[in-house]
Amino acid sequence: MSKASSSVDRVYDRLRQMAANFEFKPDERINESALSTKLGASRTPLREALNRLVAEGFLTFQNGRGFFCRSLSPKRIVDLYEARQAIECEALRRAIARASDEEIRAVLDYLNETEPHYKTCESTMELLEMDEDFHIKLALLSGNSELVSMLRNINDRIRYVRLVDLKMILAKKQIAKNEGAKLSAHRIVLNALAARDEDAAVLAMRNHIERRREEATEAVRIAYSQLYVPAE
Amino acid sequence: MSKASSSVDRVYDRLRQMAANFEFKPDERINESALSTKLGASRTPLREALNRLVAEGFLTFQNGRGFFCRSLSPKRIVDLYEARQAIECEALRRAIARASDEEIRAVLDYLNETEPHYKTCESTMELLEMDEDFHIKLALLSGNSELVSMLRNINDRIRYVRLVDLKMILAKKQIAKNEGAKLSAHRIVLNALAARDEDAAVLAMRNHIERRREEATEAVRIAYSQLYVPAE
DNA sequence: TCATACAGAATTGTATACAGCAATATATGC
């Protein structure tokens, strides 16, 4: 009746979350026995899940030495941001060609609903989730499930750094506070999409992501230090 | 000293090849016991390899029912071609910004060396390999390893259809035979790259891939029938 | 003829065992 999720799936979901949040430290070696008892499953399903995560880029694997957390390097994050630009801009192009006005309208409704919270929201994690949701909804308009799953993968792999980046931005906004009247980047993209203006939409999207990409190196630096500083 | 490749790795490489070539028929269920004896390894490493391939999009997995070959649908192939456009065009942009003249020159040398064979080559498989190699070399100029590995994944997943497509093209060329003097699409892209002309390069690349994408539906139809017709 | 129920066979899901390798600690020579 309900979902009969297997041990592998449970373990996989949990591990993916842990890996995304860098609950394994960068380059840390993963002890299978310890982890298997912690997750309440034997090593067999655990290793199957670990292998999936290797293929997805969350972990690495060295023969005879086992599984390791991926490293956290600025270069890698910048590469992923570039890949994100590629995927999201392509998705946008396809959305312009294929999405119905109603579908676009639905995303606009979501934006209208969530945008007020951009300023007031307390939790940066919630903020990031809203942001990711918006981008995924946009990508879904492309009708291309490969692009969507690629974007999901990238988002999960850069989430930790994005969270740090977002905190940086908010800290600066507190000082600057001049963003009030300006159209949000999301709205600019969506307006161009609704007008079926491909060049404007793609350009806006590229710039939107580009701005974050430029901050990536600093964000990684902060993220790195944060991972090795006790949480007070 | 040399690579101490494990059982999982051997099995994985072999399975990936088999999956790419649709040696498993679309949607076919995979019998683990039979496959493990065939590959000379027990089910444990086999399943680890299968899990990797699921994450890479070569296979699917249903809880309690096991592993299946991915299905072969025009929609999926078209989606992958679109993703390829996204990746390769982005890589090209970055190559224009970052690749040195020497690096570009090296790819040009490769093109000069291989292009003569485009017309004479007997084996369509070899032809496709040369084509893939060219595109990978181009992507490598981006300096972005994420884009490269994404492209590799896509190429492996559409290879079977591309092979069929290539045979179609060659069959038509036999009749048309008017391609002699025209610049190859590869050369147009590479020239624009060397001239650091982003718009021209990206446009040429998009068109180059677009042409194949348009043929995808027909190619899939042929591929599908070919898979179920005895090889005489 | 079709749907349903059931029994047996086949297959998957997971735990466990153990051999072999890698990392670490200990001992030895200089």
Add this chain to the structure above:
DNA sequence: GCATATATTGCTGTATACAATTCTGTATGA
């Protein structure tokens, strides 16, 4: 004290066993 060799420990890699589930074929009833 330092480097090198050696023993010990711990962990990984793979095979195998068995329980749980799914599938297949057959029989039964409408």
